[in-house]
Amino acid sequence: MNSWLTRLSKAAELDSRLIVGLMSGTSLDGLDVALCRIKGSGLATHLELLGFETLPYEEKFKDDVRQVFSKREIDLEKLTLLNAYVGRMHGELVLTCLSRWRVVPSSVTCIASHGQTVYHAPQRIHRQAGYPDATLQIGDGDHLSVSTGIPVLSDFRQKHVAAGGEGAPLALYGDTILFSSDEEDRVLLNIGGISNFTYLPRTQQKGPIICTDAGPGNTLIDALTKKLFDKPYDADGTIASSGTVIVELLQALMDHRFFSEPLPKTTGPELFNLQYLEAAQLKARGSNASPTDLIATVTEFTVQGIVRTLRQGIPGQQYGLYASGGGAHNRFLLKRLSESLGLEVRKTEVLGLGGDAKEAVLFAILANETLCGSAIATGAGPQLMMGKISLPG
Structure with missing residues:
Protein backbone atom coordinates (compact mmCIF):
# COMPACT_ATOMS: atom_id res chain seq x y z
CA MET A 1 0.00 0.00 0.00
CA GLY A 167 -23.74 21.21 -1.58
CA ALA A 168 -24.77 23.31 1.41
CA PRO A 169 -25.10 23.91 4.26
CA LEU A 170 -22.56 21.30 5.38
CA ALA A 171 -22.67 22.59 8.97
CA LEU A 172 -25.41 20.00 9.49
CA TYR A 173 -22.98 17.16 10.19
CA GLY A 174 -20.58 18.94 12.53
CA ASP A 175 -23.40 20.72 14.36
CA THR A 176 -25.11 17.38 14.98
CA ILE A 177 -21.89 15.83 16.30
CA LEU A 178 -20.76 18.73 18.50
CA PHE A 179 -23.93 20.43 19.69
CA SER A 180 -26.74 17.88 20.09
CA SER A 181 -28.27 18.20 23.56
CA ASP A 182 -30.49 16.16 25.87
CA GLU A 183 -31.55 19.32 27.68
CA GLU A 184 -32.87 21.72 25.05
CA ASP A 185 -33.82 22.19 21.43
CA ARG A 186 -31.05 24.18 19.76
CA VAL A 187 -30.59 26.36 16.71
CA LEU A 188 -27.00 26.90 15.55
CA LEU A 189 -27.14 30.04 13.43
CA ASN A 190 -24.15 30.97 11.29
CA ILE A 191 -24.20 34.50 9.88
CA GLY A 192 -21.47 34.51 7.26
CA GLY A 193 -21.81 35.92 3.77
CA ILE A 194 -25.01 33.87 3.67
CA SER A 195 -27.00 32.97 6.79
CA ASN A 196 -27.71 29.33 7.56
CA PHE A 197 -28.91 27.40 10.58
CA THR A 198 -29.15 23.89 11.96
CA TYR A 199 -32.12 23.04 14.16
CA LEU A 200 -31.35 20.22 16.61
CA PRO A 201 -34.30 18.94 18.65
CA ARG A 202 -33.25 17.53 22.00
CA THR A 203 -31.94 14.03 21.45
CA GLN A 204 -34.58 12.12 23.41
CA GLN A 205 -37.34 13.65 21.28
CA LYS A 206 -35.83 12.25 18.08
CA GLY A 207 -37.57 14.94 16.06
CA PRO A 208 -36.52 16.02 12.56
CA ILE A 209 -33.26 17.93 12.21
CA ILE A 210 -33.38 20.90 9.84
CA CYS A 211 -30.38 22.49 8.14
CA THR A 212 -30.91 25.23 5.58
CA ASP A 213 -29.74 28.55 4.25
CA ALA A 214 -31.87 31.45 5.45
CA GLY A 215 -30.94 34.23 3.03
CA PRO A 216 -28.26 36.93 3.03
CA GLY A 217 -25.96 37.29 6.01
CA ASN A 218 -23.20 39.88 5.67
CA THR A 219 -22.94 39.80 1.88
CA LEU A 220 -25.18 42.79 1.10
CA ILE A 221 -24.26 44.72 4.23
CA ASP A 222 -20.53 44.43 3.51
CA ALA A 223 -20.82 45.17 -0.22
CA LEU A 224 -22.97 48.24 0.37
CA THR A 225 -20.82 49.51 3.25
CA LYS A 226 -17.77 49.22 0.98
CA LYS A 227 -19.55 51.03 -1.84
CA LEU A 228 -21.10 53.86 0.19
CA PHE A 229 -18.65 54.35 3.06
CA ASP A 230 -15.43 52.75 1.78
CA LYS A 231 -15.33 50.50 4.84
CA PRO A 232 -15.05 46.69 4.69
CA TYR A 233 -18.05 46.18 7.02
CA ASP A 234 -20.41 47.99 9.38
CA ALA A 235 -18.59 47.49 12.70
CA ASP A 236 -21.07 46.65 15.47
CA GLY A 237 -23.89 47.81 13.18
CA THR A 238 -23.03 51.42 14.03
CA ILE A 239 -24.18 52.77 10.66
CA ALA A 240 -27.35 50.66 10.58
CA SER A 241 -28.32 51.67 14.11
CA SER A 242 -28.25 55.36 13.15
CA GLY A 243 -30.46 54.90 10.09
CA THR A 244 -34.15 54.27 9.43
CA VAL A 245 -35.47 51.20 7.65
CA ILE A 246 -37.13 52.00 4.32
CA VAL A 247 -40.26 49.85 4.61
CA GLU A 248 -41.12 49.77 0.91
CA LEU A 249 -37.58 48.75 -0.02
CA LEU A 250 -37.51 46.05 2.66
CA GLN A 251 -40.76 44.63 1.30
CA ALA A 252 -39.31 44.59 -2.22
CA LEU A 253 -36.18 42.81 -0.99
CA MET A 254 -38.26 40.18 0.81
CA ASP A 255 -40.43 39.64 -2.28
CA HIS A 256 -38.50 36.69 -3.69
CA ARG A 257 -39.57 33.09 -4.13
CA PHE A 258 -36.57 31.91 -2.07
CA PHE A 259 -38.35 32.88 1.13
CA SER A 260 -41.42 30.77 0.32
CA GLU A 261 -39.63 27.71 -1.08
CA PRO A 262 -39.71 24.57 1.08
CA LEU A 263 -36.83 23.70 3.37
CA PRO A 264 -34.01 22.85 3.06
CA LYS A 265 -32.76 25.30 0.47
CA THR A 266 -29.54 27.06 -0.42
CA THR A 267 -28.59 30.35 -1.96
CA GLY A 268 -25.56 32.61 -2.41
CA PRO A 269 -24.22 36.00 -3.47
CA GLU A 270 -25.12 34.96 -7.02
CA LEU A 271 -28.67 35.96 -6.00
CA PHE A 272 -28.38 38.36 -3.08
CA ASN A 273 -26.01 41.03 -4.37
CA LEU A 274 -25.91 44.72 -5.22
CA GLN A 275 -27.72 44.09 -8.51
CA TYR A 276 -30.56 42.49 -6.55
CA LEU A 277 -30.66 45.56 -4.31
CA GLU A 278 -30.74 47.92 -7.30
CA ALA A 279 -33.66 46.01 -8.82
CA ALA A 280 -35.52 46.21 -5.50
CA GLN A 281 -34.84 49.96 -5.32
CA LEU A 282 -36.40 50.46 -8.74
CA LYS A 283 -39.40 48.40 -7.70
CA ALA A 284 -39.79 50.38 -4.47
CA ARG A 285 -38.79 53.73 -6.01
CA GLY A 286 -36.16 54.04 -3.31
CA SER A 287 -33.11 54.99 -5.34
CA ASN A 288 -32.78 58.38 -3.60
CA ALA A 289 -32.52 56.96 -0.08
CA SER A 290 -29.69 58.13 2.16
CA PRO A 291 -26.65 55.85 2.52
CA THR A 292 -27.32 55.37 6.23
CA ASP A 293 -30.93 54.34 5.64
CA LEU A 294 -29.83 51.89 2.94
CA ILE A 295 -27.44 50.17 5.37
CA ALA A 296 -30.21 50.05 7.98
CA THR A 297 -32.54 48.48 5.43
CA VAL A 298 -30.22 45.75 4.15
CA THR A 299 -29.33 44.93 7.76
CA GLU A 300 -33.01 44.51 8.54
CA PHE A 301 -33.30 42.41 5.38
CA THR A 302 -30.75 39.98 6.82
CA VAL A 303 -32.66 39.90 10.12
CA GLN A 304 -36.07 39.32 8.54
CA GLY A 305 -34.75 36.67 6.16
CA ILE A 306 -33.47 34.69 9.13
CA VAL A 307 -36.69 35.26 11.10
CA ARG A 308 -38.95 34.17 8.25
CA THR A 309 -36.95 31.01 7.56
CA LEU A 310 -36.78 30.08 11.25
CA ARG A 311 -40.54 30.49 11.58
CA GLN A 312 -41.05 28.51 8.39
CA GLY A 313 -39.09 25.56 9.75
CA ILE A 314 -39.71 25.84 13.49
CA PRO A 315 -43.11 27.52 13.95
CA GLY A 316 -44.13 28.46 17.48
CA GLN A 317 -41.30 26.63 19.25
CA GLN A 318 -38.90 27.76 21.95
CA TYR A 319 -35.25 26.86 21.53
CA GLY A 320 -31.78 27.96 22.48
CA LEU A 321 -30.39 30.18 19.71
CA TYR A 322 -26.59 30.31 19.31
CA ALA A 323 -24.93 32.57 16.74
CA SER A 324 -21.54 32.35 15.05
CA GLY A 325 -19.80 33.82 12.02
CA GLY A 326 -18.86 37.39 11.20
CA GLY A 327 -22.42 38.60 11.69
CA ALA A 328 -22.31 37.51 15.32
CA HIS A 329 -19.98 40.48 15.92
CA ASN A 330 -22.67 42.90 14.69
CA ARG A 331 -24.32 43.79 17.99
CA PHE A 332 -27.09 45.80 16.36
CA LEU A 333 -27.99 42.92 14.04
CA LEU A 334 -28.17 40.48 16.97
CA LYS A 335 -30.26 42.97 18.95
CA ARG A 336 -32.77 43.26 16.10
CA LEU A 337 -32.83 39.50 15.70
CA SER A 338 -33.54 39.00 19.39
CA GLU A 339 -36.31 41.63 19.32
CA SER A 340 -37.94 40.12 16.24
CA LEU A 341 -37.91 36.55 17.58
CA GLY A 342 -38.55 37.30 21.22
CA LEU A 343 -35.58 35.09 22.11
CA GLU A 344 -32.19 35.65 23.63
CA VAL A 345 -29.44 35.27 21.04
CA ARG A 346 -26.26 33.86 22.56
CA LYS A 347 -22.92 33.13 20.93
CA THR A 348 -21.51 29.63 20.50
CA GLU A 349 -18.75 30.50 22.98
CA VAL A 350 -21.18 29.52 25.76
CA LEU A 351 -21.21 26.01 24.26
CA GLY A 352 -17.43 25.82 24.40
CA LEU A 353 -16.50 26.76 20.83
CA GLY A 354 -15.70 30.25 19.58
CA GLY A 355 -17.94 31.41 16.76
CA ASP A 356 -15.05 32.59 14.58
Whole structure:
Protein backbone atom coordinates (compact mmCIF):
# COMPACT_ATOMS: atom_id res chain seq x y z
CA MET A 1 0.00 0.00 0.00
CA ASN A 2 1.10 3.56 -0.67
CA SER A 3 2.95 4.79 2.44
CA TRP A 4 0.72 7.87 2.75
CA LEU A 5 -2.43 5.77 2.60
CA THR A 6 -0.92 3.46 5.22
CA ARG A 7 -0.28 6.46 7.42
CA LEU A 8 -3.87 7.67 7.08
CA SER A 9 -5.20 4.18 7.73
CA LYS A 10 -3.16 3.89 10.92
CA ALA A 11 -4.22 7.37 12.01
CA ALA A 12 -7.85 6.29 11.87
CA GLU A 13 -7.07 3.62 14.47
CA LEU A 14 -5.23 5.92 16.86
CA ASP A 15 -6.76 7.31 20.04
CA SER A 16 -6.69 10.82 18.56
CA ARG A 17 -5.79 12.74 15.43
CA LEU A 18 -4.34 16.20 14.84
CA ILE A 19 -6.34 17.86 12.06
CA VAL A 20 -6.09 21.38 10.66
CA GLY A 21 -9.42 22.78 9.48
CA LEU A 22 -9.49 25.62 6.93
CA MET A 23 -12.35 27.93 6.02
CA SER A 24 -12.39 30.83 3.57
CA GLY A 25 -15.82 32.40 3.33
CA THR A 26 -17.60 34.52 0.75
CA SER A 27 -16.79 37.67 2.74
CA LEU A 28 -13.09 37.18 1.81
CA ASP A 29 -11.92 38.42 5.23
CA GLY A 30 -9.12 35.89 5.37
CA LEU A 31 -8.31 32.24 5.99
CA ASP A 32 -9.56 30.68 9.22
CA VAL A 33 -7.08 28.07 10.47
CA ALA A 34 -8.12 25.76 13.33
CA LEU A 35 -5.78 23.19 14.89
CA CYS A 36 -7.92 20.42 16.37
CA ARG A 37 -7.18 17.37 18.48
CA ILE A 38 -10.02 14.94 17.73
CA LYS A 39 -10.80 11.71 19.54
CA GLY A 40 -13.39 9.17 18.44
CA SER A 41 -15.94 9.76 15.71
CA GLY A 42 -19.65 10.25 15.19
CA LEU A 43 -21.66 11.23 18.24
CA ALA A 44 -18.78 9.98 20.43
CA THR A 45 -16.43 12.64 19.03
CA HIS A 46 -14.41 14.70 21.50
CA LEU A 47 -12.77 17.82 20.12
CA GLU A 48 -10.10 20.05 21.63
CA LEU A 49 -9.28 23.31 19.85
CA LEU A 50 -5.52 23.74 20.28
CA GLY A 51 -5.05 26.83 18.15
CA PHE A 52 -7.02 29.21 15.99
CA GLU A 53 -6.14 32.20 13.87
CA THR A 54 -7.64 34.19 11.02
CA LEU A 55 -4.96 35.33 8.59
CA PRO A 56 -6.27 38.36 6.65
CA TYR A 57 -6.10 38.48 2.87
CA GLU A 58 -4.33 41.29 1.04
CA GLU A 59 -6.56 43.64 -0.95
CA LYS A 60 -4.94 42.61 -4.23
CA PHE A 61 -5.88 38.98 -3.61
CA LYS A 62 -9.45 39.96 -2.73
CA ASP A 63 -9.70 41.95 -5.96
CA ASP A 64 -8.38 38.96 -7.94
CA VAL A 65 -10.99 36.63 -6.46
CA ARG A 66 -13.77 39.16 -7.01
CA GLN A 67 -13.00 38.98 -10.75
CA VAL A 68 -14.29 35.38 -10.82
CA PHE A 69 -16.63 35.40 -7.81
CA SER A 70 -20.39 34.97 -8.35
CA LYS A 71 -20.19 36.03 -12.01
CA ARG A 72 -21.70 34.10 -14.90
CA GLU A 73 -19.07 35.42 -17.33
CA ILE A 74 -15.42 35.48 -16.26
CA ASP A 75 -11.84 35.25 -17.51
CA LEU A 76 -11.31 31.47 -17.61
CA GLU A 77 -7.53 31.85 -17.47
CA LYS A 78 -7.85 33.87 -14.26
CA LEU A 79 -10.02 31.13 -12.71
CA THR A 80 -7.50 28.46 -13.69
CA LEU A 81 -4.57 30.41 -12.28
CA LEU A 82 -6.38 31.17 -9.04
CA ASN A 83 -7.25 27.51 -8.48
CA ALA A 84 -3.55 26.68 -8.22
CA TYR A 85 -2.57 29.95 -6.54
CA VAL A 86 -5.14 29.68 -3.74
CA GLY A 87 -4.02 26.13 -2.96
CA ARG A 88 -0.38 27.19 -2.65
CA MET A 89 -1.17 30.37 -0.73
CA HIS A 90 -3.32 28.47 1.76
CA GLY A 91 -0.43 26.06 2.18
CA GLU A 92 1.92 28.91 3.07
CA LEU A 93 -0.59 30.28 5.58
CA VAL A 94 -0.99 26.86 7.21
CA LEU A 95 2.78 26.53 7.60
CA THR A 96 2.90 30.03 9.09
CA CYS A 97 0.35 29.05 11.73
CA LEU A 98 2.02 25.73 12.53
CA SER A 99 5.31 27.54 13.00
CA ARG A 100 3.72 30.04 15.39
CA TRP A 101 2.11 27.20 17.34
CA ARG A 102 5.38 25.23 17.32
CA VAL A 103 3.74 22.26 15.66
CA VAL A 104 5.81 20.07 13.34
CA PRO A 105 3.93 19.54 10.03
CA SER A 106 4.72 15.80 10.07
CA SER A 107 2.71 15.46 13.30
CA VAL A 108 -0.48 16.65 11.57
CA THR A 109 -2.70 13.83 10.33
CA CYS A 110 -4.33 15.88 7.59
CA ILE A 111 -5.65 19.26 6.51
CA ALA A 112 -9.38 19.70 5.90
CA SER A 113 -9.77 22.45 3.32
CA HIS A 114 -13.04 24.04 2.31
CA GLY A 115 -11.43 26.06 -0.46
CA GLN A 116 -12.83 29.33 -1.80
CA THR A 117 -16.35 29.27 -3.21
CA VAL A 118 -16.57 31.13 -6.50
CA TYR A 119 -20.01 30.01 -7.71
CA HIS A 120 -22.99 28.25 -6.18
CA ALA A 121 -25.67 27.07 -8.60
CA PRO A 122 -28.52 24.99 -7.16
CA GLN A 123 -30.97 23.87 -9.83
CA ARG A 124 -33.70 25.95 -8.18
CA ILE A 125 -31.76 29.05 -9.15
CA HIS A 126 -30.11 28.20 -12.49
CA ARG A 127 -33.24 26.40 -13.81
CA GLN A 128 -31.45 24.94 -16.80
CA ALA A 129 -33.16 21.75 -17.90
CA GLY A 130 -31.02 18.64 -17.72
CA TYR A 131 -28.39 20.18 -15.45
CA PRO A 132 -28.06 19.20 -11.78
CA ASP A 133 -27.32 21.22 -8.66
CA ALA A 134 -23.73 22.44 -8.79
CA THR A 135 -21.17 24.39 -6.80
CA LEU A 136 -17.53 25.31 -7.36
CA GLN A 137 -14.71 25.91 -4.88
CA ILE A 138 -11.14 26.70 -5.90
CA GLY A 139 -7.89 26.13 -4.03
CA ASP A 140 -6.55 22.86 -5.41
CA GLY A 141 -5.94 20.17 -2.79
CA ASP A 142 -2.83 18.79 -4.52
CA HIS A 143 -1.09 22.16 -4.46
CA LEU A 144 -2.01 22.54 -0.78
CA SER A 145 -0.77 19.04 0.05
CA VAL A 146 2.52 19.29 -1.82
CA SER A 147 3.29 22.74 -0.44
CA THR A 148 2.79 21.61 3.17
CA GLY A 149 3.85 17.96 3.01
CA ILE A 150 0.55 17.04 4.70
CA PRO A 151 -2.32 14.92 3.28
CA VAL A 152 -5.34 17.06 2.40
CA LEU A 153 -9.06 16.35 2.30
CA SER A 154 -10.83 18.96 0.19
CA ASP A 155 -13.73 19.66 -2.17
CA PHE A 156 -16.25 18.45 0.41
CA ARG A 157 -19.31 19.89 -1.26
CA GLN A 158 -19.11 17.81 -4.45
CA LYS A 159 -20.05 14.53 -2.73
CA HIS A 160 -23.05 16.23 -1.13
CA VAL A 161 -24.26 17.35 -4.57
CA ALA A 162 -23.52 13.96 -6.13
CA ALA A 163 -25.62 12.26 -3.44
CA GLY A 164 -28.65 14.47 -4.05
CA GLY A 165 -27.95 17.51 -1.85
CA GLU A 166 -27.29 21.08 -2.95
CA GLY A 167 -23.74 21.21 -1.58
CA ALA A 168 -24.77 23.31 1.41
CA PRO A 169 -25.10 23.91 4.26
CA LEU A 170 -22.56 21.30 5.38
CA ALA A 171 -22.67 22.59 8.97
CA LEU A 172 -25.41 20.00 9.49
CA TYR A 173 -22.98 17.16 10.19
CA GLY A 174 -20.58 18.94 12.53
CA ASP A 175 -23.40 20.72 14.36
CA THR A 176 -25.11 17.38 14.98
CA ILE A 177 -21.89 15.83 16.30
CA LEU A 178 -20.76 18.73 18.50
CA PHE A 179 -23.93 20.43 19.69
CA SER A 180 -26.74 17.88 20.09
CA SER A 181 -28.27 18.20 23.56
CA ASP A 182 -30.49 16.16 25.87
CA GLU A 183 -31.55 19.32 27.68
CA GLU A 184 -32.87 21.72 25.05
CA ASP A 185 -33.82 22.19 21.43
CA ARG A 186 -31.05 24.18 19.76
CA VAL A 187 -30.59 26.36 16.71
CA LEU A 188 -27.00 26.90 15.55
CA LEU A 189 -27.14 30.04 13.43
CA ASN A 190 -24.15 30.97 11.29
CA ILE A 191 -24.20 34.50 9.88
CA GLY A 192 -21.47 34.51 7.26
CA GLY A 193 -21.81 35.92 3.77
CA ILE A 194 -25.01 33.87 3.67
CA SER A 195 -27.00 32.97 6.79
CA ASN A 196 -27.71 29.33 7.56
CA PHE A 197 -28.91 27.40 10.58
CA THR A 198 -29.15 23.89 11.96
CA TYR A 199 -32.12 23.04 14.16
CA LEU A 200 -31.35 20.22 16.61
CA PRO A 201 -34.30 18.94 18.65
CA ARG A 202 -33.25 17.53 22.00
CA THR A 203 -31.94 14.03 21.45
CA GLN A 204 -34.58 12.12 23.41
CA GLN A 205 -37.34 13.65 21.28
CA LYS A 206 -35.83 12.25 18.08
CA GLY A 207 -37.57 14.94 16.06
CA PRO A 208 -36.52 16.02 12.56
CA ILE A 209 -33.26 17.93 12.21
CA ILE A 210 -33.38 20.90 9.84
CA CYS A 211 -30.38 22.49 8.14
CA THR A 212 -30.91 25.23 5.58
CA ASP A 213 -29.74 28.55 4.25
CA ALA A 214 -31.87 31.45 5.45
CA GLY A 215 -30.94 34.23 3.03
CA PRO A 216 -28.26 36.93 3.03
CA GLY A 217 -25.96 37.29 6.01
CA ASN A 218 -23.20 39.88 5.67
CA THR A 219 -22.94 39.80 1.88
CA LEU A 220 -25.18 42.79 1.10
CA ILE A 221 -24.26 44.72 4.23
CA ASP A 222 -20.53 44.43 3.51
CA ALA A 223 -20.82 45.17 -0.22
CA LEU A 224 -22.97 48.24 0.37
CA THR A 225 -20.82 49.51 3.25
CA LYS A 226 -17.77 49.22 0.98
CA LYS A 227 -19.55 51.03 -1.84
CA LEU A 228 -21.10 53.86 0.19
CA PHE A 229 -18.65 54.35 3.06
CA ASP A 230 -15.43 52.75 1.78
CA LYS A 231 -15.33 50.50 4.84
CA PRO A 232 -15.05 46.69 4.69
CA TYR A 233 -18.05 46.18 7.02
CA ASP A 234 -20.41 47.99 9.38
CA ALA A 235 -18.59 47.49 12.70
CA ASP A 236 -21.07 46.65 15.47
CA GLY A 237 -23.89 47.81 13.18
CA THR A 238 -23.03 51.42 14.03
CA ILE A 239 -24.18 52.77 10.66
CA ALA A 240 -27.35 50.66 10.58
CA SER A 241 -28.32 51.67 14.11
CA SER A 242 -28.25 55.36 13.15
CA GLY A 243 -30.46 54.90 10.09
CA THR A 244 -34.15 54.27 9.43
CA VAL A 245 -35.47 51.20 7.65
CA ILE A 246 -37.13 52.00 4.32
CA VAL A 247 -40.26 49.85 4.61
CA GLU A 248 -41.12 49.77 0.91
CA LEU A 249 -37.58 48.75 -0.02
CA LEU A 250 -37.51 46.05 2.66
CA GLN A 251 -40.76 44.63 1.30
CA ALA A 252 -39.31 44.59 -2.22
CA LEU A 253 -36.18 42.81 -0.99
CA MET A 254 -38.26 40.18 0.81
CA ASP A 255 -40.43 39.64 -2.28
CA HIS A 256 -38.50 36.69 -3.69
CA ARG A 257 -39.57 33.09 -4.13
CA PHE A 258 -36.57 31.91 -2.07
CA PHE A 259 -38.35 32.88 1.13
CA SER A 260 -41.42 30.77 0.32
CA GLU A 261 -39.63 27.71 -1.08
CA PRO A 262 -39.71 24.57 1.08
CA LEU A 263 -36.83 23.70 3.37
CA PRO A 264 -34.01 22.85 3.06
CA LYS A 265 -32.76 25.30 0.47
CA THR A 266 -29.54 27.06 -0.42
CA THR A 267 -28.59 30.35 -1.96
CA GLY A 268 -25.56 32.61 -2.41
CA PRO A 269 -24.22 36.00 -3.47
CA GLU A 270 -25.12 34.96 -7.02
CA LEU A 271 -28.67 35.96 -6.00
CA PHE A 272 -28.38 38.36 -3.08
CA ASN A 273 -26.01 41.03 -4.37
CA LEU A 274 -25.91 44.72 -5.22
CA GLN A 275 -27.72 44.09 -8.51
CA TYR A 276 -30.56 42.49 -6.55
CA LEU A 277 -30.66 45.56 -4.31
CA GLU A 278 -30.74 47.92 -7.30
CA ALA A 279 -33.66 46.01 -8.82
CA ALA A 280 -35.52 46.21 -5.50
CA GLN A 281 -34.84 49.96 -5.32
CA LEU A 282 -36.40 50.46 -8.74
CA LYS A 283 -39.40 48.40 -7.70
CA ALA A 284 -39.79 50.38 -4.47
CA ARG A 285 -38.79 53.73 -6.01
CA GLY A 286 -36.16 54.04 -3.31
CA SER A 287 -33.11 54.99 -5.34
CA ASN A 288 -32.78 58.38 -3.60
CA ALA A 289 -32.52 56.96 -0.08
CA SER A 290 -29.69 58.13 2.16
CA PRO A 291 -26.65 55.85 2.52
CA THR A 292 -27.32 55.37 6.23
CA ASP A 293 -30.93 54.34 5.64
CA LEU A 294 -29.83 51.89 2.94
CA ILE A 295 -27.44 50.17 5.37
CA ALA A 296 -30.21 50.05 7.98
CA THR A 297 -32.54 48.48 5.43
CA VAL A 298 -30.22 45.75 4.15
CA THR A 299 -29.33 44.93 7.76
CA GLU A 300 -33.01 44.51 8.54
CA PHE A 301 -33.30 42.41 5.38
CA THR A 302 -30.75 39.98 6.82
CA VAL A 303 -32.66 39.90 10.12
CA GLN A 304 -36.07 39.32 8.54
CA GLY A 305 -34.75 36.67 6.16
CA ILE A 306 -33.47 34.69 9.13
CA VAL A 307 -36.69 35.26 11.10
CA ARG A 308 -38.95 34.17 8.25
CA THR A 309 -36.95 31.01 7.56
CA LEU A 310 -36.78 30.08 11.25
CA ARG A 311 -40.54 30.49 11.58
CA GLN A 312 -41.05 28.51 8.39
CA GLY A 313 -39.09 25.56 9.75
CA ILE A 314 -39.71 25.84 13.49
CA PRO A 315 -43.11 27.52 13.95
CA GLY A 316 -44.13 28.46 17.48
CA GLN A 317 -41.30 26.63 19.25
CA GLN A 318 -38.90 27.76 21.95
CA TYR A 319 -35.25 26.86 21.53
CA GLY A 320 -31.78 27.96 22.48
CA LEU A 321 -30.39 30.18 19.71
CA TYR A 322 -26.59 30.31 19.31
CA ALA A 323 -24.93 32.57 16.74
CA SER A 324 -21.54 32.35 15.05
CA GLY A 325 -19.80 33.82 12.02
CA GLY A 326 -18.86 37.39 11.20
CA GLY A 327 -22.42 38.60 11.69
CA ALA A 328 -22.31 37.51 15.32
CA HIS A 329 -19.98 40.48 15.92
CA ASN A 330 -22.67 42.90 14.69
CA ARG A 331 -24.32 43.79 17.99
CA PHE A 332 -27.09 45.80 16.36
CA LEU A 333 -27.99 42.92 14.04
CA LEU A 334 -28.17 40.48 16.97
CA LYS A 335 -30.26 42.97 18.95
CA ARG A 336 -32.77 43.26 16.10
CA LEU A 337 -32.83 39.50 15.70
CA SER A 338 -33.54 39.00 19.39
CA GLU A 339 -36.31 41.63 19.32
CA SER A 340 -37.94 40.12 16.24
CA LEU A 341 -37.91 36.55 17.58
CA GLY A 342 -38.55 37.30 21.22
CA LEU A 343 -35.58 35.09 22.11
CA GLU A 344 -32.19 35.65 23.63
CA VAL A 345 -29.44 35.27 21.04
CA ARG A 346 -26.26 33.86 22.56
CA LYS A 347 -22.92 33.13 20.93
CA THR A 348 -21.51 29.63 20.50
CA GLU A 349 -18.75 30.50 22.98
CA VAL A 350 -21.18 29.52 25.76
CA LEU A 351 -21.21 26.01 24.26
CA GLY A 352 -17.43 25.82 24.40
CA LEU A 353 -16.50 26.76 20.83
CA GLY A 354 -15.70 30.25 19.58
CA GLY A 355 -17.94 31.41 16.76
CA ASP A 356 -15.05 32.59 14.58
CA ALA A 357 -13.45 29.14 14.68
CA LYS A 358 -16.65 27.14 14.25
CA GLU A 359 -16.72 26.77 10.47
CA ALA A 360 -13.07 25.71 10.18
CA VAL A 361 -13.59 23.24 13.06
CA LEU A 362 -16.64 21.75 11.33
CA PHE A 363 -14.55 20.87 8.28
CA ALA A 364 -11.96 19.22 10.52
CA ILE A 365 -14.85 17.15 11.89
CA LEU A 366 -15.89 16.15 8.36
CA ALA A 367 -12.35 15.02 7.57
CA ASN A 368 -12.23 13.00 10.78
CA GLU A 369 -15.48 11.27 9.84
CA THR A 370 -14.08 10.32 6.44
CA LEU A 371 -10.87 8.92 7.92
CA CYS A 372 -12.67 6.99 10.64
CA GLY A 373 -15.24 5.49 8.30
CA SER A 374 -18.57 6.68 9.67
CA ALA A 375 -21.38 8.44 7.86
CA ILE A 376 -23.66 10.36 10.18
CA ALA A 377 -27.38 9.73 9.72
CA THR A 378 -29.07 13.05 10.47
CA GLY A 379 -32.28 12.54 8.51
CA ALA A 380 -31.79 16.07 7.14
CA GLY A 381 -29.31 15.38 4.36
CA PRO A 382 -27.49 12.61 2.50
CA GLN A 383 -25.76 10.06 4.73
CA LEU A 384 -22.22 10.13 3.40
CA MET A 385 -18.54 10.80 3.89
CA MET A 386 -17.03 13.76 2.09
CA GLY A 387 -13.66 15.02 0.90
CA LYS A 388 -11.25 14.15 -1.89
CA ILE A 389 -7.86 12.94 -0.67
CA SER A 390 -4.67 14.57 -1.97
CA LEU A 391 -1.30 13.12 -0.98
CA PRO A 392 2.03 14.99 -0.77
CA GLY A 393 3.89 12.43 -2.83
